[in-house]
Amino acid sequence: MTARATRDAGGVPATFLAGYIEILDAVSVSKRRLARDELESRRALGASAAEAGVALRSLVDLYLSVNWLVWRDLPAVTAAKNKEDVVGIAEAIMRAADDVVVALAEGYAEAQRATMRQEEAERREFIDDLFHGRSDLGRLAERAERFGLRLAGTYIVTAAKADHPFTDGDAVTRRVESLLLRQFDAHQVLVTTKQGLLLCIAPGALPNASTEFARHLENVLPPDQVGQVAVGRAHPGPGGILRSYEEARATLELAAALGLQSPVLSATELLVFQVLFRDRAAIIDLVGTVLGPLDKSRGGAMPLLETLSAYFATGENAAAAARRLFLSVRAFTYRLDRVKHLTGHDPRDPEQRFTLEAAVLGARLLNWPDQELPD
Incomplete structure (x- = not known):
């Protein structure tokens, strides 16, 4: 009968039944619920099936096939004297089968969760090693293959x-x-x-x-x-x-x-900005030297710094930059003149534009003038 059940379940080994027929024999006689150790044994078998790569559907099919295959030959069924006895046995067997399937599924799911946790831990360890260079390169390459990386x-x-x-x-x-x-x-x-x-x-x-x-x-x-x-x-x-x-x-x-x-x-x-700001001391000096004089403006450095940022962001289009700052073009060009007067650098001069723009970007990086320049 177990061989037939194995065939019906697509070849799932009968070893995953391990004592199930004996449990059915006992239940058919006593009509009792399954004991804790019996349920634990099914959970363990469910976990083993998951680890062996057996599909849960096939595992359940194996058990249900055994149920109907052994039903007629159960001792209590063959000894039953009337319909009521058979009904009572059937109810006990179906209840046992229900409990067994639940236990199998619980063990199966827990094994899958454990496998997923293990795989995720290995994946996280691999990612950490990959980004920290803490592992032997040969070993790292082998582990990378598992995750599709060459x-x-x-x-x-x-x-x-x-x-x-x-x-x-x-x-x-x-x-x-x-x-x-x-x-x-x-x-x-x-x-x-x-x-x-x-x-x-x-x-x-x-x-x-x-x-x-x-x-x-x-x-x-x-x-x-x-x-x-x-x-x-x-x-x-x-x-x-x-x-x-x-x-x-x-x-x-x-x-x-x-x-x-x-x-x-x-x-x-x-990339050019990363290279530019790699020398922090140099950019601090650039911001302080080129833009530091803007602090002398009546409104402080920020309005003029915003003026330069808008001007460079709009491709040196004064009209577009003025609209961005909700200023008239006349007011905007006045600010550009103030920048030239205070810093000695004319933002409209192509030869001086790069110095000013680099200083403006450096000011953003250093959060100046909201924060004082480091010494």
Whole structure:
């Protein structure tokens, strides 16, 4: 009978029944509920089936097949004297089968949760090692294969931030990952989180993954949240992913400091600013020397600094910049003249424009004049 049940269940080994027929024999006679140890044994078998890769549906099919196959030969059934006895036995057997299926499912689900927790822990450990370079490169490459990454290749990391930090289990992270995996193979794209950022790691040969990542994030984010995405450059080798990630993260930080509102940023496009601000002492000196005299203005430095920011942001279009600040063109050009008078640099002079713009960007980075320049 167990062989027949195994065939009916698609080949699930009879070892997962382990004593079930004996339990049915006992229940048919006593009509009792299953004991705690009997239920625990089914939970353990359910867990073993999950670990062995047996489908829950097939496992349940195995048990239900045994129920109807052994029914007629149960001792109490063959000895039953009337209809009422048979009905009582049937009720006890069906109740036992119900309890057994529940116990199997509980054990199966717990094993699956444990496996998922283990896999997630391994995934998180791998991500941490990948971005910290703490693991042997050979071992790291082996582990990377499990997650579809070939560290010998070239990869691009795209990082996203929002008003609320991203976590591995939140709804936005899961949804963006699900949408991406509908378009790309799971061995091509890895979605994870780090330090509140949502990351997409994709081969350099798959540049549209970054575009789709940004598009899905925009569609999935709640209306009350604003997101921004930065795309790192493609880099090869085991250290390439870390380097691309650091570029993407630095781009987001730089954009925040400079007040850049573009929803998608490129590390390549902002590379010049990263180079410019790498020497903090030099940029402090530049801001203090070039823009420091603006403090002598009657309204302080901020109005004139805003004037310069608007002027440069509109491509040196005085009329457009004036509209942005709700000023007349005459008032705006007066402010430009004040900048020239106080600093000695004319924002309308192409040769002096770069110095002023670099100083303005440096002021944003240093949050000047709201904060005093460091010594």
